Amino acid sequence: MPPPRPPQPARRPNSRRPPYRPPGSQRPAPAPEPNQPWYRKIWVLVGVPVLVAVLGGVVVAKSTDLFNRGLDRVGADIQVLDVSPAEDTGSDWIVPADVDPLPFNYIPHSDRLTWLRERGGIPVRSMRWTVTVKAERTSAVQIVNIVPVLVEPCTSPRVAGYGFMEEHSEGAGDDIVLTADVSALRPRFDRTGADEKGERIDVDDFFSGHHVALPKDEKNTIVLETKVAAGHCRWTYRIEYIADSGRESISLTAPGGKPFEATALGDFKDYAWIMPGYSLRCASESDQIPPRPKLTAAQYGTNCWG
Secondary structure (H helix, E strand, O other), rough: OOEEEEEEEEOOOOOOOOOOOOOOOOOOOOOOOOOHHHHHHHHHHHHHHHHHHHHHHHHHHHHHHHHHHHHHHHOEEEEEEEEEOOOOOOOOEEEOOOOOOOHHHHHHHHHHHHHHOOOEEEEEOEEEEEEEEEEEEEEOEEEEEEEEEEOOEEEEEOOOEEEOOOOOOOOOOOEEEEEOOEEEOOOEEEEEEEEOOOOOOEOOOHHOOOOOEEEEOOOOOEEEEOOOOEEEEEEEEEEEEEEOOOEEOOOOOOOOEEOEEEEEOHHHHHOOEEEOOOOEEOOOOOOOOOOOEEOOOOOOOOOOEE
């Protein structure tokens, strides 16, 4: 028989009080969500994304419109109406060696520049372009600077693989032009030429103290003559002007968005052939001018032709 268990102490009642909670501190149970109409759920699922997309499209379209208008503002003060090659009495030409130059003798004078450029001709020593511009603002626009900007550093003159066409004439012309050497370290435009009275109006570094005024809606023609004393260069022009909107600039390229181009004179012995100028023509009493011949480098300059 097991021994009797010792008596156990009686349990004392729990004296710990529950934590005090002030009235109203307990969170009320969430009220049951009322049944939503079926069309409101569809609006949430479909209407909101559509509204966001529409508003987003409006914002993007408006931003794009403002962005484009901001871009158009640059250069909107001046409209370039025409950029055309002009005859340059100081320029010779080179064309690819496989071009036959003899037909050039029979081409009308007004079509010669087109003939040369269509056959890949490059002006030698200098080139001229006529630029026609018009102001688009309510007040006059002032062109305060024109800067030739090289597309890349000038390279060696184009000689090998080209024929040389001697086209220049001696002496300074009277046409009023802005002329600069693009191969210089800091090219600047000088003004050369003569006025209606035949008096020279040459000005060195023209834009340092002068500007070209463009009255509103009036066309203005500027003749740019750019020389290349060394190397073969390609460039554009930066036209800086002052208008109501402040100082702005536009970039000017040759037709087709191409850069302007010219090369310095090379060594005559390195050209594939040479078409001499009229200064080397033999003296003759005949009034008829014979066509210029196509000579080798060894023949050029040794004897007159014709």
